[in-house]
Amino acid sequence: MNAPATPESPVTVREFARLLPATRRGARQARLLAAEQLRAWTVPAEAADRAELVVAELAANAVLHGRHPGRDFRLALSLDRTARLVRIEVTDARPDRLPPAAPLSDPAPDGESGRGLLLVAALAERWGSAPCPPAGKTVWAECRVPAAGPDQVN
DSSP states (O other), X not given: OXXXXXXXXXXXXXXXXXXXXXXXXXXXXXXXXXXXXXXXXXXXXXXHHHHHHHHHHHHHHHHHHSOOTTOOEEEEEEEETTTTEEEEEEEESOTTOOOOSSOOSSOOTTOSSSOHHHHHHHHSSEXXXXXXXXXXXXXXXXXXXXXXXXXXXX
């Protein structure tokens, strides 16, 4: 006897994670993987673009400031359609190198760094960091996703 078919509830939370080498190439790969995943999840272009930029900055910071020889960094993305948020987490191997609670508001005009977290703060709804035992930290950001339009799949 067959059980009656029941409608499945739509999946509202989707997740993706990948370990990447803590190199410039790994940081670039993080952005490309994020772009591909957000497209697969049908995140609207404007929100996907913001999230990709945040991934690029957090991955670059993990490679530049969080690198530990022989250790990878981890990119994790989650899409919560109910809360309408993309959460980005980048975990590196340096628990001692936490980002400042507030990014520098006035980096040197001719400086080659110091703007990444300003960009993250401008693009994300909120961001922060947390220890990741046994050895590491996670820097995270959440980007708002507009409600799906009639031409988008949930």
